[in-house]
Amino acid sequence: MTLLSSTYGKGRVRVMRLAGDGEHRDVRELEVRAMLTGDIDRAFTEADNSTTVSTDTIKNVVNIVAREELDAGAEVFCRAVAARLLDRYPGMRSATVSARETRWNRMGIDGAPHPHAFTRDGNGVGTAEAVTDRSGGRMSSGLSGFTFLKATASGWAGYVKDPYTTIPETHDRIAATAMEASWGWERDPADFAQANARVLDAMLRVFATTYSHSVQDSLYRMGEAALAAVPEIDTISLACPNKHYLPVNLAPFGMDNPNRVFVATDEPHGQIECTIGR
Missing domain, CATH: 3.10.270.10 (Urate Oxidase;)
Incomplete structure (x- = not known):
């Protein structure tokens, strides 16, 4: 049997960004799907994860870019996440990042x-x-x-x-x-x-x-x-x-989060x- 195609990533990454200072805030809420292709076939066919990036890591990249791009619209944000994934993981051939915006x-x-x-x-x-x-x-x-x-x-x-x-x-x-x-x-x-x-x-x-x-x-x-x-x-x-909307812990990545990036959840x-x- 032949693996004809493969992709994987993280879906429904719900992220809220707040920009502004003092009493003034701008809010931007996205539900992001980030998918990768590349040197990942062996995870499917040989139970070998050595070239595969964890989907939790992909979620972390979305949140890191969110902290850096508080003012970016959906298009610019998706492009920035895709670029960061390809820059960081050279074994990946393509990144497809899509977002649904809550306005x-x-x-x-x-x-x-x-x-x-x-x-x-x-x-x-x-x-x-x-x-x-x-x-x-x-x-x-x-x-x-x-x-x-x-x-x-x-x-x-x-x-x-x-x-x-x-x-x-x-x-x-x-x-x-x-x-x-x-x-x-x-x-x-x-x-x-x-x-x-x-x-x-x-x-x-x-x-x-x-x-x-x-x-x-x-x-x-x-x-x-x-x-x-x-x-x-x-x-x-x-x-x-x-x-x-729960503040994301960005300390493991050397970043602060003074109530700027949140994960959105309504369950429970x-x-x-x-x-x-x-």
Whole structure:
């Protein structure tokens, strides 16, 4: 039997890069696939790995280039990773690096772009539900999968610590979620669409402009703001998985990482839920 072709590499390398200083951040999130061809056939046919680069090493190269190229767009980034792989490993004949970009749109607060808060492009779907019986009915509206983040002004500290605790405290992290939200109408507003927009605007304003001590802290205050902004609603329920962006350890490569390069993961995730009423 003849091996007709061979390639290997690392897929779904999810990397978030933050550029900027102070309160201002630019966010760039990619899912990268890096594949190599070259002197690798014997790993397939002879159980000989001596010419094969570990796929974990390929992932590390993606993260190293991410630290060096914080501002690069997807095209420039893919080309830089491919060039680094070929420069580093002369036994490789070609490198194919592709990326899918998650696009984040900067939030606007009071008509001005916010320095570090974003909503995901092509975001979420609106929901509505009417429950009616012979005695009357109940209407609710909401959002499903509405995804947003802020790149700083968020922390997690002061929690229970015991021998099972491994997560370190932080006062500067990415806070991100894909929100499921619904709010119940005590009475109909003059215009449902406009009232729903005010609910979302009130919540995002709180999220973007105040420090978050936890997702729990933000959710409660976001719900309070929605109830205050739209008197026609009487309850609001929020469910927010904590979409984690974990700092990559670049110390083995002689590089620092002052909250600039992150691995994106949402499995497993923290699941934070609450209902707030008047």
